[in-house]
Amino acid sequence: MTASPFKSAYIAAKHxxxxxxxxxxxxxxxxGITCNAxxxxxxxxxxxxxxxxxxxxxxxxxxxxxxxxxMLLRQPSRQxxxxxxxxxxxxxxxxxxxxxxxxxxxxxxGGWTAL
Numbered sequence: 067m068t069a070s071p072f073k074s075a076y077i078a079a080k081h082x083x084x085x086x087x088x089x090x091x092x093x094x095x096x097x098g099i100t101c102n103a104x105x106x107x108x109x110x111x112x113x114x115x116x117x118x119x120x121x122x123x124x125x126x127x128x129x130x131x132x133x134x135x136x137m138l139l140r141q142p143s144r145q146x147x148x149x150x151x152x153x154x155x156x157x158x159x160x161x162x163x164x165x166x167x168x169x170x171x172x173x174x175x176g177g178w179t180a181l
Contacts (some may be wrong), residue, residue, distance in 0.1 A: 067084060067171070068140075068178070084103045099168075102167035104156065105174070111149070141175060
């Protein structure tokens with residue numbers, strides 16, 4: 067997880083979710099209950115789609131350039147994560163393969179937090 071300027075409420079909420087999931091994991095581990103957080107990078111959702119025209123206007127760039135040079139600049143893969151990838155991570159965490167995975171944060175962000 068990282069911080070971004072001018073996004074204090076959003077960043078505080080994300081950090082809060084991570085802290086909450088760790089606390090719940092500790093409180094429920096003895097009952098066989100797991101709790102984890104999935105932290106996606108940019109996912110091409112309707113919300114993100116709606117941001118693209120504003121970013122184009124602010125930066126004076128075409129759609130592809132603003133996606134590559136502004137929105138995905140910090141995501142080393144230079145690709146949006148997909149809803150299916152987030153869903154796949156969720157399915158894994160709900161499976162018996164993840165029975166001992168608790169209190170962790172999984173980033174699905176194309177390497178953003180590896181920087």
